[in-house]
Each structure stands twice: as structure tokens, then as C-alpha cells.
Amino acid sequence: MPDYGHELLLGSFITPSAHDPARAVGLAELTEAAQLDVASFQDHPYNPDYLDTYTLLTWVAARTQRIRVSANVTNLTLRPPAMLSRTAASLDILSQGRFELGLGAGAFPQAVHSMGGRRLTPGQAVGALGEAIDILRGVWEADEPGPLRFEGEHYSVPAMKRGPRPAHDIGIWVGSYKPRMLSLTGRKANGWLPTLEYLQSPGMAEAIKIIDEAALEAGRRPGDIRRLLNLLDVDFSATSRGHFHGPPEQWVEELLPLVLDHGFSAFLIGGDNPRLIRTFGEEVGPALREAVARERATTGTPAVAQRPAAVLAQRHASLDYDSIPPSLTEKVVEPGDAAYEGVRHTYIRTGSPALVIQALNADDVVTALAYARSQGVEVSVRSGGHGISGRSTNDGGIVIDLSKMNSVEVIDRAARRVRIEPGARWGNVARALAPHGLAISSGDYGDVGVGGLATAGGLGYLARRYGLTIDHITAVEIVVADGRTLRVDADHYSDLFWAIRGAGGNFGIVTAFELQAQEITEVVSATIVVDATDTAGFLLEWGQLVEAAPREVTSFLSLLPARRGGPVTGQITLVYASGDVEGAQNALTPFLNIAPVLDQQAHLAPYHVIVAPPGNRHRGQGMEDTHSGLLEHITPQAATTIEEMVKSGDILIMQFRSMGGAVHDVPKGAMAWSHRTQHFSVIAATAPVYASRLDVHWERLRPLLNGMYLSFETSTDPARLLDAFPQPALARLRALKAVWDPDGVFNRNFNIAAAAPVATAQADPVA
Structure with missing residues (x-):
């Protein structure tokens, strides 16, 4: 019975006491603080002295950031699988993939029956559990066509709509002891979750043999089933005697054979004792992981993929x-x-x-x-x-x-200094900073991730008042091509810090940003929809109004071609970066007079509301061909060319974002982004079928452009690099590429070809 190579999971087995709920939650929080991996809870719904386990799991998931949560084990008889599937998927989605489904056939049948649950024989309970697993997985297969239909001996699902899909492949960990349940575990489960003290007959070795044989008969590998073990009778007292009684080093000696000889890879301790949890996480855990890694390196044990x-x-x-x-x-x-x-x-x-x-x-x-x-x-x-x-x-x-690296932390409120991981989305950032009275100028769409925007530019609703997102980065933590993890700022690796702000995707993987946020709570936001049939005239007047507006005003404009006999429409978004309603009214009212108004609305709102993340599913559902450029001003020639593009029928949308204001305050050479004179960004997008036509139109507009914003450009033509990084920025970037990524590992985000290093390139800190 070999070591199957699974990553070790260590955790706690907690009593969900209703008499001291804070203690149950606190033990879970301590489990995470002690660097353990799993907090699990008994599930006995018929016990009035216990909290409802699934309500508690939701609460604990919300109070923690990293640990997995699970019932140990779910009482299936009182939680029908169709409903349990939705509960489990919801918990997994809300916890960002941290829920695992400990599942049992249902103990204490008399207590279950007293609550209205079915009274099942042991054989019926095994059959019901097998059917339940099939239903659970069927509901989670959200992309399968048609509803789930299931007709079994114990459960009937006539036509259930599938979904939602969990955030990760939820492990179904079955608590089983008898041969039929063990065989079911081998055939269908992802994990086996017994309690050591109950492993009497057929015994550990025989139980593992039954699971492995059943797995092989079902066309699975024994290693597809993770082996977990509850340890209830435990003590770290140096004077105590017995199995798992004694000092931490004795625990390591006793746990190691369970990993190497019996294939167990997860251990959950009971006792509800804070000292036990802390010692298990801080002393036993590191020593056991080190011992297992050492033995695996000696034996060459490969990591196993738990996949059918x-x-x-x-x-x-x-x-x-x-x-x-x-x-x-x-x-x-x-x-x-x-x-x-x-x-x-x-x-x-x-x-x-x-x-x-x-x-x-x-x-x-x-x-x-x-x-x-x-x-x-x-x-x-x-x-x-x-x-x-x-x-x-x-x-x-x-x-x-990096989407799971998404924390947002205010590390110095007085200095307005925040630390944000790259997988966070800007809507969540805005929401996290709002209680502190802070905000960061970012994009216009809360679903956008921090990492891509904060290494490329960041042209958002606060741009004219506060500048680009990259203008406020004070430090980054980055993994560079040779595997080093560096902290980079103006005094450490300063050339790399210069490059990251605008061309960061070429130089490494940023794992955290530090930025200085702005003091801002409420803003005035307005949307005006107009008849833009006179497209060129409308564009000229909008551009002039934007450039003349006070810095508090940032405006975005979307031009949509005529559809079904309607006019070309323009949707003007205006954000006044202050809660001063009178000032906003004076600044925004002129925009009502530039074209016939079809609809309008304005409101005073917290900044985080206007960039709230919509929570879209990421499934490649957008327009895949876009071109991007920058305009110094909207000139009559540019406006006429754009009108012809919009009215051609070949382009689905054009969007304009205002720059100027604070964007122009930063010196051109301060960072790799060096576009500090242009007033507008312009984007044209269309469907793949019209891509070649878009290219033709864009070539007519290109001579009028001065620069490009990389994040909106789908062309991979190397000639576009000079649009994004005009000289001398491009030459400097190529020299730095030779220092930091000479092999071109990071070549996906508009690859900058390496040149010979220049004297200013710094591979070591200057301070």
C-alpha cells in the first residue's frame, strides 16, 4: 500500500456547539492562523445542542481567506442530494473554491427518523449514497445539454436544471467503514474519510485493500482516492502515553508511516483545544511536511493526479x-x-x-x-x-x-498606502477601500483584473483628476524570469521599476502592488444617450468640451452604429470626481447641448458603486478584434474619418476615453508609459467576420494617431511597438529586456525583443 504522492492536508475537526458559537468559529480562524489547511465540522442536524453545520460553514468561509471548509461528514439522509448539490456549489463559489464535501450515508437512524428522515437499512443507505453522488456530479456538470434526469431506487430527479458549476472540482470525501461502503468509496469517491478510533473491523489494511480493488474494477487508479484520517484521542502532553499522545516529534514518527506505508495524506485532529490546533499547525505540520518531502525525494515518489x-x-x-x-x-x-x-x-x-x-x-x-x-x-x-x-x-x-491571489489590504491609512494582489478585480478593490474613504483611479469596468491593468496603464473614471493607475504605484513584488522574487521601487531595481509601469507584462509576474490611494468617497456620475447622426460634428464638440472641462471631469464616449432604422447613438459617461453636486452640475450641464438627447440620468454615488464588478463568467464572449490608438485632439479630419468608420457597418463599437489633466502632470520619461500629451484614447472593435474590413478602416485613421494603449490592441504586428513605446522608451526597454528576460520567457504581451544591455540596466539593488 504505497504513498500516492498527494499534497499533505492538515486540519481540525471541530464540534459545532450552539452553546459557544464564537468558540467554534474561533477554532476555525485559529486553524488558518496556525497554517493548517482544513477546518471541518461534525454534521448532526438532529442535535439541538449543535449549530446547523452548513450555515456555520458559510460563516467560517466568510471569516477566513485560505483554508478549505468541510462537513465531517454530511448527514445525507437529512440533506437530499438535489438541494445539497446547490448548497455545495454555492459554498464553493462564495469561498472561491475552498469547499470540500465530506459525505456519509447517515448515522443514528432513529434520530434521523425523528426529524422526518427516511429510516434506511444499512444496505439501502449504501445504495442511496451511490445515487446521491451521481446526482451531485450531474447537477455540477452545468455545461451538459439539457436538464438532469435521474430515476433511482432511492432518489428521483425528473428534470432538474443543472448548475451552478462549482469554482473547483469539489472533492467528495466519504466516511466509510464496512465493506459495501468501502467498495462504493473506491468506485465513486474522491476521498476516504474515516476516524482512526472507529477503524476496527475490517481494520485499516483490509479497508484500504477493499477500496483499491474496487477502484481498479471501476477503471480507476487507487491513487485517485485521497486517504484522510480523523484523529480524536490526541494529546501533546509530554507525560501522556499512547498513540498520538506525547511531544510533536513523536507525532511525526507515528504519522510518517501512515503517509508512506498506507497512503494517507490528510489528518484532522479533534479535541476542540486551541493549544492542540496551534501545536499541530506550528510544530507538527512543518516537521511532518519536511519528513515526507525528504522521504519522497529519496524514493522518487511522483505526485499523483486525482483524475479519472x-x-x-x-x-x-x-x-x-x-x-x-x-x-x-x-x-x-x-x-x-x-x-x-x-x-x-x-x-x-x-x-x-x-x-x-x-x-x-x-x-x-x-x-x-x-x-x-x-x-x-x-x-x-x-x-x-x-x-x-x-x-x-x-x-x-x-x-x-493569479485570480486566487486577490487580497486587498490598507497597510498605512495615514499615508493612504495599500497593497493589492494581481488577481483582485477593480470593483472589489473599490469596495474594499470604500470603508476607509479611499479609492484608486483604475478602469471603467469592475470586472477587470488588477495585474493586467496596473502593469499597462490604467485609464479610468478618475484619470483627469488623479492620473493613471500606474502613476500611483510605489512598489511591486515581482517574480522575474530567473525565478527570483524581488521587491522593486524607486530605490531598488529602479530601472525595472521604470519598465514595469507600462510594460510590466514583458518583465515578470507581479505578485503584489503597493499604491497610494486617493481620498475620495462620493462622485457624481451621469450618463447621456444622444442622437449622434451628425457624428463628426458631435465628436468635435464633445472633444472640445472635455478638454475645456475642469479636472474633476473625466468622460468616456461609446459610438454605436445605426441599427434597424435608428440613428447612430452616442453614450456619454461623465464622472465628476467629487461629491460637490453644484460644481458637478455646472461642469456637466454643457454636455446636454451637443446633440439631441435620447435619455439621461445623473446621481451622487459612492465611487465603488460605479465600478462594481458584475461577476461575469469568463467564456470568450466578447469581440475578438480591436484596434487602439491615441489622439492629441479630435480634429475635423479625425472626426470625419471616424464618422465614415461608424457608418460603414463594419464596426460594432468605437469608444473614446478622455486623458489630459493629471495624466499630463507626470514627466514623459518617468516610466515606460510615455504618452503625456494626448487627450484621448480611441478603440474600435468588431466581430471576427469583419476583422479585415476593420483593418482597412484603421489604416486610414492611423496617420492621425499618436501612440497606442496596449491592453486594447489585438494585433501582434511588431511594428506597433513604437506606437506603444515611442523612442527613446523602446530602446531602453529592449536593453532592460536583455538584462531581465534575455530568453524571452514573457513574450505574450507584445513581446519586446531583447537588445544589448545598457549601462543604466540594474540587475542588483541600488539601495
Whole structure:
């Protein structure tokens, strides 16, 4: 009975006492603080002295950031599988993939019956559990066509709409002891979750044999079933005697054979004792992990993929999946995994990568990057996943997904200093900063991820008042191509700090940003929809009003072609970066007079409300062909050319974003983004069928442009680099590329070809 190579999971088994609910929650929080991995709770709904476990799990998930949560184990008889599937998926989505489903056939039948539950024989309970697992997985297969229909001996589902899909492949961990339940575990479960003290007959070795044989008969590998173990009778007293009684080093000696000889990879301790939890996490955990890693290195035990044969068959031949580092095996999503459909695409673009690695911290990023480099395939880095340019996914390569690295922290309120991880989305950032009276100028859409925007520019609703997002970055933590993790700021690796602000995607993977936020709470927001049939005249007047407006005013404009006999429409968005209603009224009213108004609304609102994240599913549902450019001013020639583009029928939308104001306050050479004279960004987008026509139109507009915003450009023509980085910025970037990424590892985000290093390139800190 071998070690199957699973990542170790250590955690707690907590009593959900209704008499001291704060203690139950506190023990879960302590579990996370002690660097353990799982907080689990008994589930006995018939016990009036206990809290409802699933309500408690939701509360605990909201109070923690990292640990997994699970019932240990769910009483199936009182939680019908159709409803349980929705509960489990909801918990997993809300916790961002941190829920696992401990599941049991239902103990204490008399107590269950007293609540109206069915009284089942042991044999019936096993059959019901098997049917329940099928129903659970069927509901979670949200992309399967048609409703779920199931007719079994114990459960009937006539026509249930599937979904929602969980955030990750929820593990179904079955608590089983008798042969029929053990056989079911081997055939259908993801994990076996017994309690050591109850493993009497058939005994541990015989139970494992039954599970393994059943797995093989079902076409599975024994390693597909994780082995977890509850330890209830435990004590760290040096004077105590017995199994799992004694000092931490004795625990390591006793747990190690369970891992290496019996294949257990998860241990959950009971006792509801804070000292036990702390010692288990802070002393036993590190020592046990080190001992297991040492033994695995000696024996060459590979990490195992807990995946069925049907999933393994979808692996790409170009990738060595067996060499995925053990620390990442629980954090990868492969083609065929249930979670794959939710991570393969961006919001805008479709993709079919061979592997998605969902990093949780900088160490994961380092390991993921090293593995990706060893495979010789295309590597994409994704933060929040919006991805208009399409470069944060790929076909057949590896995606390093940072979406789970999404914390937002105010680290110095007086200095307005905040730390944000790259996977956070800007709507969530705005919401997290609002209670502190702070905001950061970012994009216009709360679903956009921090990492891509904060390394490229950041042209949002507060731009004319506060500048670009990158103007407020004071430091970054970054993993560079050679695997080092660096803290970079104006005094440390200053040339790299210069490059990251505007061309960051070419120089590494940022794992955290530090920024100085602005003191802002409420803003005045207005939307005006107009008849823009006189497109050129309307554009000229809008542009002039924007340039003449006070800095508090930032305006976005979307031009939509005529549809079904209607006019060309213009949607003007105006944000006045203050709660001064009278000042806003004076500044915004002139915009009502530039074209016939079809609709209008204005309101005073907290800033975070206007960038609230919509929570869209990222499934490649947007327009895949866009071009981007910058205009010094909207001139008559530019306005006429744009009118012809909009009225051609070949373009689905054109959008304009105002710059100027504070954007122009930053010196041109202060960072890689060096566009400090232009007043407008312009984007044209269309469907793939019209892509070639868009190109023709854009070539007519190009001579009137001066620069480009990379994040909105889907062309990969190297000639466009000079649009994004006019000289001398491009020459400096090429020299720095030779220092920091000479092999071109980060080549997806408009690759900057390396040149010979220049004297100013700093590979070591200057302070």
C-alpha cells in the first residue's frame, strides 16, 4: 500500500456547539492562523445542542481567506442530494473554491427518523449514497445539454436544471467503514474519510485493500482516492502515553508511516483545544511536511493526479503532466477537469490551454514559472481574466492564473498606502477601500483584473483628476524570469521599476502592488444617450468640451452604429470626481447641448458603486478584434474619418476615453508609459467576420494617431511597438529586456525583443 504522492492536508475537526458559537468559529480562524489547511465540522442536524453545520460553514468561509471548509461528514439522509448539490456549489463559489464535501450515508437512524428522515437499512443507505453522488456530479456538470434526469431506487430527479458549476472540482470525501461502503468509496469517491478510533473491523489494511480493488474494477487508479484520517484521542502532553499522545516529534514518527506505508495524506485532529490546533499547525505540520518531502525525494515518489481515466485521456502530448511539482498538484486544472471550462477562457477571448496553474502565493508563482519553462510551451499570465488583447490565455500552452491571489489590504491609512494582489478585480478593490474613504483611479469596468491593468496603464473614471493607475504605484513584488522574487521601487531595481509601469507584462509576474490611494468617497456620475447622426460634428464638440472641462471631469464616449432604422447613438459617461453636486452640475450641464438627447440620468454615488464588478463568467464572449490608438485632439479630419468608420457597418463599437489633466502632470520619461500629451484614447472593435474590413478602416485613421494603449490592441504586428513605446522608451526597454528576460520567457504581451544591455540596466539593488 504505497504513498500516492498527494499534497499533505492538515486540519481540525471541530464540534459545532450552539452553546459557544464564537468558540467554534474561533477554532476555525485559529486553524488558518496556525497554517493548517482544513477546518471541518461534525454534521448532526438532529442535535439541538449543535449549530446547523452548513450555515456555520458559510460563516467560517466568510471569516477566513485560505483554508478549505468541510462537513465531517454530511448527514445525507437529512440533506437530499438535489438541494445539497446547490448548497455545495454555492459554498464553493462564495469561498472561491475552498469547499470540500465530506459525505456519509447517515448515522443514528432513529434520530434521523425523528426529524422526518427516511429510516434506511444499512444496505439501502449504501445504495442511496451511490445515487446521491451521481446526482451531485450531474447537477455540477452545468455545461451538459439539457436538464438532469435521474430515476433511482432511492432518489428521483425528473428534470432538474443543472448548475451552478462549482469554482473547483469539489472533492467528495466519504466516511466509510464496512465493506459495501468501502467498495462504493473506491468506485465513486474522491476521498476516504474515516476516524482512526472507529477503524476496527475490517481494520485499516483490509479497508484500504477493499477500496483499491474496487477502484481498479471501476477503471480507476487507487491513487485517485485521497486517504484522510480523523484523529480524536490526541494529546501533546509530554507525560501522556499512547498513540498520538506525547511531544510533536513523536507525532511525526507515528504519522510518517501512515503517509508512506498506507497512503494517507490528510489528518484532522479533534479535541476542540486551541493549544492542540496551534501545536499541530506550528510544530507538527512543518516537521511532518519536511519528513515526507525528504522521504519522497529519496524514493522518487511522483505526485499523483486525482483524475479519472477519461480526464487523463484529454491530456496534451506536449506536456509532461507527471513532472508537475507536488506543491502544485492540487492547484492545476487540466482539460477534462470539471473546472476547466471556467478557467480556459478570458471574458473576451477563447482559449484551450494544456494546463492552468492557479497560484495561491508568490512561492506557487516561482514553482509554476520554473515548471512552465521546463516544458518549452507557450506561457500566458492571467490576473483577473478580462483580457481584451487575448494574451492571457492560449491554445496548448500553460496559463499561470493569479485570480486566487486577490487580497486587498490598507497597510498605512495615514499615508493612504495599500497593497493589492494581481488577481483582485477593480470593483472589489473599490469596495474594499470604500470603508476607509479611499479609492484608486483604475478602469471603467469592475470586472477587470488588477495585474493586467496596473502593469499597462490604467485609464479610468478618475484619470483627469488623479492620473493613471500606474502613476500611483510605489512598489511591486515581482517574480522575474530567473525565478527570483524581488521587491522593486524607486530605490531598488529602479530601472525595472521604470519598465514595469507600462510594460510590466514583458518583465515578470507581479505578485503584489503597493499604491497610494486617493481620498475620495462620493462622485457624481451621469450618463447621456444622444442622437449622434451628425457624428463628426458631435465628436468635435464633445472633444472640445472635455478638454475645456475642469479636472474633476473625466468622460468616456461609446459610438454605436445605426441599427434597424435608428440613428447612430452616442453614450456619454461623465464622472465628476467629487461629491460637490453644484460644481458637478455646472461642469456637466454643457454636455446636454451637443446633440439631441435620447435619455439621461445623473446621481451622487459612492465611487465603488460605479465600478462594481458584475461577476461575469469568463467564456470568450466578447469581440475578438480591436484596434487602439491615441489622439492629441479630435480634429475635423479625425472626426470625419471616424464618422465614415461608424457608418460603414463594419464596426460594432468605437469608444473614446478622455486623458489630459493629471495624466499630463507626470514627466514623459518617468516610466515606460510615455504618452503625456494626448487627450484621448480611441478603440474600435468588431466581430471576427469583419476583422479585415476593420483593418482597412484603421489604416486610414492611423496617420492621425499618436501612440497606442496596449491592453486594447489585438494585433501582434511588431511594428506597433513604437506606437506603444515611442523612442527613446523602446530602446531602453529592449536593453532592460536583455538584462531581465534575455530568453524571452514573457513574450505574450507584445513581446519586446531583447537588445544589448545598457549601462543604466540594474540587475542588483541600488539601495
